[in-house]
Amino acid sequence: MTPDGRRVLIILPAWNEADGLSAVLGEIKQQLPYVETLVVDDGSADRTAEVAAAAGSAVARLPFNLGVGGAMRLGYRYAREHGYDVAVQVDADGQHDPAYVPALLAHLGEADLVIGARFDGEGEYRARGPRRWAMALLSVILSRLTHTRLTDTTSGFRACNRPLIEFFARWYPVEYLGDTVESLVGAARCGFAVRQVPVAMRARTTGRPSASTVKAMIYLVRAGLVLLLAVIRRMPGELKELAPGSPSYAAYLEEQLARRQLATEG
Amino acid sequence: MQLSTLTSITGIVVLAYILELLRRQQLREKYAAIWLCIGVVVAPLGFFPSLLDSTARSVGVASGVSLVLFAGFVLVLLVSLHLSWEASRLEAKTRTLAEDVALIRSRLAELPDGAEGGEAR
Numbered sequence A: 001m002t003p004d005g006r007r008v009l010i011i012l013p014a015w016n017e018a019d020g021l022s023a024v025l026g027e028i029k030q031q032l033p034y035v036e037t038l039v040v041d042d043g044s045a046d047r048t049a050e051v052a053a054a055a056g057s058a059v060a061r062l063p064f065n066l067g068v069g070g071a072m073r074l075g076y077r078y079a080r081e082h083g084y085d086v087a088v089q090v091d092a093d094g095q096h097d098p099a100y101v102p103a104l105l106a107h108l109g110e111a112d113l114v115i116g117a118r119f120d121g122e123g124e125y126r127a128r129g130p131r132r133w134a135m136a137l138l139s140v141i142l143s144r145l146t147h148t149r150l151t152d153t154t155s156g157f158r159a160c161n162r163p164l165i166e167f168f169a170r171w172y173p174v175e176y177l178g179d180t181v182e183s184l185v186g187a188a189r190c191g192f193a194v195r196q197v198p199v200a201m202r203a204r205t206t207g208r209p210s211a212s213t214v215k216a217m218i219y220l221v222r223a224g225l226v227l228l229l230a231v232i233r234r235m236p237g238e239l240k241e242l243a244p245g246s247p248s249y250a251a252y253l254e255e256q257l258a259r260r261q262l263a264t265e266g
Numbered sequence B: 001m002q003l004s005t006l007t008s009i010t011g012i013v014v015l016a017y018i019l020e021l022l023r024r025q026q027l028r029e030k031y032a033a034i035w036l037c038i039g040v041v042v043a044p045l046g047f048f049p050s051l052l053d054s055t056a057r058s059v060g061v062a063s064g065v066s067l068v069l070f071a072g073f074v075l076v077l078l079v080s081l082h083l084s085w086e087a088s089r090l091e092a093k094t095r096t097l098a099e100d101v102a103l104i105r106s107r108l109a110e111l112p113d114g115a116e117g118g119e120a121r
């Protein structure tokens, strides 16, 4: 539990990450003793699940590979069933520095979804070529949709509050770029507030990244298609019952207010 | 009624139906891409069936209409092949799921009585 009384779950989607996982989990435990972790082992062929369990993390093993989106949907359902107040998505490959998690949590007061974003002052990394154009296109369009400046829309480093956990547990796109772009568009279109926090990301500690520069051109085309679909798709009506402005969201706000008062008194 | 009226109406209806299914999130991206391409090709052909006449003659087919019939047949064949492939993959996954459920049940049965918590079978 955080000092102000919130229960936080870090969800790590992992696919064949046995090599670096124990270091990543160790770092989380050391820097953030108040959080709990869930590793979603997505049909790994290596010892990912064993390594995670040995490091003291909860583990959910999928029988076959569902992709990051499928794994995250399971993560959000787990967070809902276990009553967590905050869910944070962190890569299992060590690219995301847990030292930034408190900054993400701090901004959850003013937004429902907080993204740890590169290209915003912190860190050195710059993309090149078609991949960079795709990222720029996504940033411009998504910034307009969410009414806030977004510089790294494909970042998998994000935190969300309880209403959004409920939302993602019911609706989470599992297709290509669904876990990043489409989930963001869906949440924004239903009225959830999005913010970003500048972070630096590290190079992968082990293995190699799934995206190569050769695939960057295809990436550009597919990103465009995903964006088009995300914008024209109709959001299921019953999801609006969870969004800001609904009675259930108002009840959530009241509860948060009471919790904060309790935390300052105690 | 003219042939072009019939084909153009069909083209429009098919394209509209594809778009509506997409909007309702009932078509996944991988199918959406195929069907959008097909719709975009079919709709204009509906308006101008004679567009293909010259192409047809150059590949040795008497008229554009028979070329469309032939191409349509090949397309339907490919699509159904693709669906068979997908169905096979789904069947393999269902099998894995069923095995997993069986393993979990045997694990539950191994637990000492009372530790199960839920309904016993």
Ligand SMILES: Nc1nc2c(ncn2[C@@H]2O[C@H](COP(=O)(O)OP(=O)(O)O)[C@@H](O)[C@H]2O)c(=O)[nH]1
Residues within 6 Å of the ligand: A012, A013, A014, A015, A016, A017, A040, A041, A042, A065, A066, A067, A068, A071, A072, A090, A091, A092, A093, A095, A156, A204, A208, A209, A210, A211
């Ligand atoms: N559950 C799941 N996780 C995956 C899959 N592919 C990659 N990941 C995880 O997603 C995170 C980011 O993957 P990575 O390949 O580094 O993507 P990048 O950081 O965008 O280049 C890592 O924690 C991976 O283990 C997958 O198919 N399923």
Ligand SMILES: [Mg+2]
Residues within 6 Å of the ligand: A091, A093, A095, A204, A209
């Ligand atoms: Mg990575």
